[in-house]
Amino acid sequence: MGGNELKYIKDAFYTNWISQYGSNIDEFENSLEEYLGNSSHVTALSSGTAAIHLALRLLNVEEGDFVICQSFTFVATANPILYLKAVPVFVDSENQTWNMCPDALEEAIKYCIQQGKKPKAIITVSLYGMPFNVDDILQISRKYEIPVIEDSAEALGSKYKGRPCGTFGDLSIISFNGNKIITTAGGGILISRNSDAKRRALFLATQAKDNEEFYSHSEIGYNYRMDNIAAGIGRGQLETLEEKISQRRKNHDFYQQTVKNNGNIKLFSAPNSDFYSNYWLSTIILKDTLLKEKLKAEFSQNNIETRYLWKPMHLQPLYKDYKFFGNNLSGTLFEGGLCLPSGTNLTDNCRARISEVLQNEIH
Structure with a gap:
């Protein structure tokens, strides 16, 4: 612990915000947006896994769609693909960074296209905190017009050419699980490139309640929002990053x-x-x-x-x-x-x- 976690937790108790609303959440998101820069829009969630799931939803991944995923990773990177009944296609690592191999990625894309369906997304990982081969992977992403989900669960504070991990994907995620470099006990963030994507993510993360005074729901949502206590821990942790x-x-x-x-x-x-x-x-x-x-x-x-x-x-x-x-x-x-x-x-x-x-x- 860094020292100020308890202060922010007490603030939540004193203000009676013991829920998925409160100033700790707002301040934690704002601080992370400032830290990451590069037009980052942060949504605080219950886990990094939830963030990957929402990223796939934002990219309209559906049953039967191909999603390319780095093979060398923790299972939480891949499982959300199956949540949506999509089809994972796994890609090996390259020797320098242990992350996604550009040559194998392109081979996988060509295979999917030959099957009649271009992949809906590429999930690449910055393993053990090591940035992935950003230039080559993004060049392939642009060539085939396939969005990248950047799994930087383990890479808060890592950089590629001076730019923070978590800012390279069309959508990016970071984890604050108990074993990460900073923690919210359990939690994560989804990082999007514009405010519309952030609003959509927040909508899905809070049970997809329609804009009505009563409880109306037109699509499936999730209970994925980070709570104000966890965000208070995150605020204290972030100060010592x-x-x-x-x-x-x-x-x-x-x-x-x-x-x-x-x-x-x-x-x-x-x-x-x-x-x-x-x-x-x-x-x-x-x-x-x-x-x-x-x-x-x-x-x-x-x-x-x-x-x-x-x-x-x-x-x-x-x-x-x-x-x-x-x-x-x-x-x-x-x-x-x-x-x-x-x-x-x-x-x-x-x-x-x-x-x-x-x-x-x-x-």
Whole structure:
């Protein structure tokens, strides 16, 4: 916690706004719009997943439509496609950013067109805080006139060529789940490029109530609005965002120093100065699966938690029968990778313990 979260929560209690209305929501949205810039219009919602669902609704995705989705991601990126009974088409990663491969994307688009239906949307992800290959993906998007939904759930504070993640898609989302760089306990935002899209998103997020004095509903809506308490937490968290980014990047610098000149381990890092990552998670690739499992077990023996990388969607039981385009780089990364401790509260003592395990086991 940053310090002022409780103050804003108390404000909600004192003003008796314990609901999906209140000044915390307005101020949180306004602060995020100012932070993101680039004509960003923010709608605060109950989760990043809800934001993706609404983004698909705003793009009129319907049953049977193709939606292209990055395979290397958390399942919440893809599930809203199935909510709408649309058809996901998965695309592999490229090696530099681990995000959507432009060549595989174009191959997937051509396949869909050959089936008689151009995709309704492209969902690309900035994985672990690393911006996706913005120029190439957007060039393909414009070439085929397919809108981009930018999943920056993990990338608040990351930038591509100096511009914040969350501002590149026709619609973009950011998550404030409990494990993100800042949190609202559970929540997210949908970022649109104009006020009309924001009004439409808010309408759908509040049960799609028609403009009548009585309760009239002409289409399906959702209970997706962020509440005033959660937004108060977000306001306090946002005030310390830059400090949290600095701490995450400090973790990455520590790992970079610890594993340098070690041929058995590779730290996932920005490919060049165009990419500025918040390094939400510091991740590594080991030379083989046996070494990965040995290292994970040794960390566990020392009461240090590590986690596997996301298992790509095309390898998930839920999605294994859908089309996939690429060379399975994401599968190779999953087989060889680990997420290392990356919290903003890592102490020097924590880092010393981590370093000891790495240096003893990886040689």
